[in-house]
Amino acid sequence: MLPENYKLFYRDLLTFIPDTRLITDPLRTLVYGTDASFYRLIPKIVIKADSEDEVSRILQTADRHNIAITFRAAGTSLSGQAVTDSVLVICGGNWNKYKILDNGGRIRLQPGIIGGHANRYLAPFGKKLGPDPASINAAMIGGIAANNASGMCCGVAQNSYQTIHGMRILFHDGTLLDTTDRKSCERFKKTHRALVDDIEQLGETVRANTELAARIRQKFKIKNTTGYSLNALVDFKDPIDIILHLMIGSEGSLGFASEITYNTVVEHPNKASSLMIFPDIANACRAASILKKGPVDAAEIMDRASLRSVEDKEGMPGYLKEFSQKTTALLVETRAHAHDELLRNIDTVKQSLADIPMELPIEFTDKVDEYTRLWNIRKGLFPAVGAVREIGTTVIIEDVAFPIERLADATLDLRDLMTEYRYHEAIIFGHAREGNLHFVFTQDFATQKEVERYRRFMDDVCEMVVEKYDGSLKAEHGTGRNMAPFVKMEWGAEAYAMMQQIKSILDPKNLLNPGVVINPNPNVHVENLKPLPRTSAIVDRCTECGFCESFCPSRELTLTPRQRIVAQREMSRLKATRENPQRLAEFEKNYDYLGEQTCAVDGMCAVGCPIDINTGEHTKEVRGRKVQRPIFQWMANLIANNFERVAAVARLGLNIADQTHHVLGPDILEQMTSRFKSIGKGWLPCWNRYMPKGAGPIKAPNPHSGDGLLKVVYFPSCITRTMGPARGDPDDESLTAVCQR
Numbered sequence: 001m002l003p004e005n006y007k008l009f010y011r012d013l014l015t016f017i018p019d020t021r022l023i024t025d026p027l028r029t030l031v032y033g034t035d036a037s038f039y040r041l042i043p044k045i046v047i048k049a050d051s052e053d054e055v056s057r058i059l060q061t062a063d064r065h066n067i068a069i070t071f072r073a074a075g076t077s078l079s080g081q082a083v084t085d086s087v088l089v090i091c092g093g094n095w096n097k098y099k100i101l102d103n104g105g106r107i108r109l110q111p112g113i114i115g116g117h118a119n120r121y122l123a124p125f126g127k128k129l130g131p132d133p134a135s136i137n138a139a140m141i142g143g144i145a146a147n148n149a150s151g152m153c154c155g156v157a158q159n160s161y162q163t164i165h166g167m168r169i170l171f172h173d174g175t176l177l178d179t180t181d182r183k184s185c186e187r188f189k190k191t192h193r194a195l196v197d198d199i200e201q202l203g204e205t206v207r208a209n210t211e212l213a214a215r216i217r218q219k220f221k222i223k224n225t226t227g228y229s230l231n232a233l234v235d236f237k238d239p240i241d242i243i244l245h246l247m248i249g250s251e252g253s254l255g256f257a258s259e260i261t262y263n264t265v266v267e268h269p270n271k272a273s274s275l276m277i278f279p280d281i282a283n284a285c286r287a288a289s290i291l292k293k294g295p296v297d298a299a300e301i302m303d304r305a306s307l308r309s310v311e312d313k314e315g316m317p318g319y320l321k322e323f324s325q326k327t328t329a330l331l332v333e334t335r336a337h338a339h340d341e342l343l344r345n346i347d348t349v350k351q352s353l354a355d356i357p358m359e360l361p362i363e364f365t366d367k368v369d370e371y372t373r374l375w376n377i378r379k380g381l382f383p384a385v386g387a388v389r390e391i392g393t394t395v396i397i398e399d400v401a402f403p404i405e406r407l408a409d410a411t412l413d414l415r416d417l418m419t420e421y422r423y424h425e426a427i428i429f430g431h432a433r434e435g436n437l438h439f440v441f442t443q444d445f446a447t448q449k450e451v452e453r454y455r456r457f458m459d460d461v462c463e464m465v466v467e468k469y470d471g472s473l474k475a476e477h478g479t480g481r482n483m484a485p486f487v488k489m490e491w492g493a494e495a496y497a498m499m500q501q502i503k504s505i506l507d508p509k510n511l512l513n514p515g516v517v518i519n520p521n522p523n524v525h526v527e528n529l530k531p532l533p534r535t536s537a538i539v540d541r542c543t544e545c546g547f548c549e550s551f552c553p554s555r556e557l558t559l560t561p562r563q564r565i566v567a568q569r570e571m572s573r574l575k576a577t578r579e580n581p582q583r584l585a586e587f588e589k590n591y592d593y594l595g596e597q598t599c600a601v602d603g604m605c606a607v608g609c610p611i612d613i614n615t616g617e618h619t620k621e622v623r624g625r626k627v628q629r630p631i632f633q634w635m636a637n638l639i640a641n642n643f644e645r646v647a648a649v650a651r652l653g654l655n656i657a658d659q660t661h662h663v664l665g666p667d668i669l670e671q672m673t674s675r676f677k678s679i680g681k682g683w684l685p686c687w688n689r690y691m692p693k694g695a696g697p698i699k700a701p702n703p704h705s706g707d708g709l710l711k712v713v714y715f716p717s718c719i720t721r722t723m724g725p726a727r728g729d730p731d732d733e734s735l736t737a738v739c740q741r
């Protein structure tokens with residue numbers, strides 16, 4: 001039941017959004033509300049927004065009813081910035097238009113485009129986006145910009161803050177500003193004079209305060225996503241430029257980005273990588289700081305525990321097991337436009353590290369399969385911890401940065417703290433050139449004692465990072481709820497007050513993602529923790545990262561694999577606790593179509609999953625439980641054992657329907673079958689004009705082409721064996737026929 005002001009808000013939304021895109025049922029608000037963080041807030045309303053105009057009207061309506069709004073792109077955030085208990089506005093997959101400008105020099109993107117797809121569009125121009133989070137094949141442009149996400153290569157020189165060219169911004173009152181359009185800027189300056197003056201004034205105040213300005217510059221020399229991008233106030237004088245750059249890293253708490261134009265960076269075609277093994281952390285960090293000045297694009301540090309977590313995996317070099325307790329590795333990549341330049345880079349790197357002790361001589365490889373194998377070591381680290389954790393525990397990935405010259409001491413201090421708090425499984429790795437470390441550990445949030453352990457550990461980590469090293473508490477994952485209580489500690493009272501002012505100038509009613517970045521609650525980082533109850537051995541290790549979502553064919557129709565798992569977990573929790581039988585019954589009823597019937601069980605989700613979970617297998621398990629009655633078992637066996645004939649009958653049925661379509665036309669047939677459906681109480685299928693014809697019969701293909709070589713092994717699914725193209729499809733050959741050509 002919605003509270004009164006939400007009911008009014010909903011009623012007003014209905015005047016411009018169809019109710020099919022307004023979600024309030026318990027199952028879907030829970031699963032759409034979930035992101036990759038370990039926080040759980042369930043939105044009251046989820047809106048699937050379709051256009052800039054619609055978001056503008058949503059903002060105006062929310063402003064009128066004092067309703068808080070949180071935006072969502074791919075929901076891969078880790079710090080609790082993409083969850084809400086108010087209204088979630090999803091601007092994902094259908095926000096996918098883009099335009100390449102200046103022969104690849106710039107790209108204009110809607111916020112629902114996946115970062116990796118944008119790079120695919122840019123590849124023919126030898127260009128790519130600057131920001132390169134490890135999640136780039138799942139994260140979307142809106143989230144990448146709003147988190148100022150970054151990764152192995154981009155450092156502080158090529159992140160969104162540095163490479164943003166322009167943005168279309170919707171403010172809290174629904175007003176649009178296009179920073180690339182002079183007229184729009186002039187208009188905005190007139191209509192929002194007070195806001196623009198306040199921002200200008202804030203910039204002048206900060207720049208006049210030379211000590212604060214110097215501190216801000218200093219802090220952004222290393223990666224930093226704690227709090228707002230205060231560097232906008234010192235780097236720019238024009239208020240529009242300041243607003244544009246404040247939007248980067250603002251986590252949807254200052255406005256909505258409906259379109260983003262990036263300046264692109266060069267994607268060098270020649271690459272070589274080397275796994276360098278050092279006797280200890282100190283030497284690895286010394287090497288990293290030398291490499292920072294050299295022709296190196298990435299230098300990933302991995303401590304001994306990291307290497308140990310993947311040394312038994314298939315394809316890992318055997319020598320990984322042989323090193324001592326303190327061994328530390330750097331995975332280094334250099335890139336170049338031409339091959340001879342690449343060789344010169346390798347030479348320079350080797351010479352620059354000649355005085356650093358190593359366990360093995362430096363070897364670079366420019367062979368794709370060899371360097372891919374090396375990078376798989378690095379990419380396997382987070383999943384390795386996730387995969388071995390106890391069921392019910394969360395895998396946490398933290399993200400801090402230190403001045404590079406102090407990285408070695410900081411890494412050792414971090415390891416000591418983990419030992420003190422008994423996080424023995426923890427591993428440390430990260431972007432060494434940037435002084436950016438990730439530490440991954442598992443945490444049980446089921447008991448207060450464990451929550452306390454986490455709280456005390458994080459208190460000590462924050463104190464160490466800030467007091468001892470003057471580092472960043474969040475280097476690239478954003479502040480969210482997770483680091484909000486520590487923003488003032490890191491930045492000091494004066495800078496924090498500036499951030500509060502930024503928030504109140506741009507969001508005076510505190511309706512845009514309230515509670516993230518700025519939050520007066522000192523406990524917000526240990527409240528609303530997500531339960532991860534046991535549900536099925538097939539999916540229990542899921543970390544809800546969301547990397548599966550873009551691979552799922554039913555993502556725009558019903559649920560994604562992550563959402564199916566979230567629903568299953570909730571149903572298991574409700575069964576175990578018996579706390580709300582009505583909610584359980586409703587979940588079970590709705591899951592039938594949303595989760596089970598519409599899962600294609602094609603296993604595509606496992607392609608994106610870092611721990612190879614195939615949610616389709618789980619759906620088969622769920623279906624299996626339903627058909628345990630002997631009659632169903634008998635029918636299933638009958639179909640399976642006579643599939644050839646069953647497929648032939650299905651093809652015949654589809655062809656008869658298609659011929660009837662041809663004779664009667666689509667309207668009559670649709671009306672007729674929908675009447676049959678209602679008479680048959682849902683047992684008779686309803687035909688629609690997009691129904692396929694039957695596929696052609698399958699002929700045993702000749703696996704050898706003319707040259708005698710085995711070209712391809714094709715496993716047609718039952719769907720492609722029965723269904724061909726629909727009448728009127730531009731390509732009217734069935735998939736099986738194409739594959740047999």
Ligand SMILES: Cc1cc2nc3c(=O)[nH]c(=O)nc-3n(C[C@H](O)[C@H](O)[C@H](O)COP(=O)(O)OP(=O)(O)OC[C@H]3O[C@@H](n4cnc5c(N)ncnc54)[C@H](O)[C@@H]3O)c2cc1C
Binds near residue numbers: 138
């Ligand atoms: C396994 C794993 C690895 C990761 N590795 C990295 C990494 O290497 N580097 C890194 O930086 N991050 C990393 N992340 C975190 C996360 O993937 C990134 O921060 C990513 O950019 C978030 O994008 P998203 O599309 O999922 O955004 P979401 O999570 O949907 O949203 C992120 C924030 O942006 C806001 N937002 C979304 N769209 C808009 C919009 N159009 N306008 C205004 N605000 C908007 C949301 O309200 C939210 O506050 C990782 C996450 C996982 C699970």
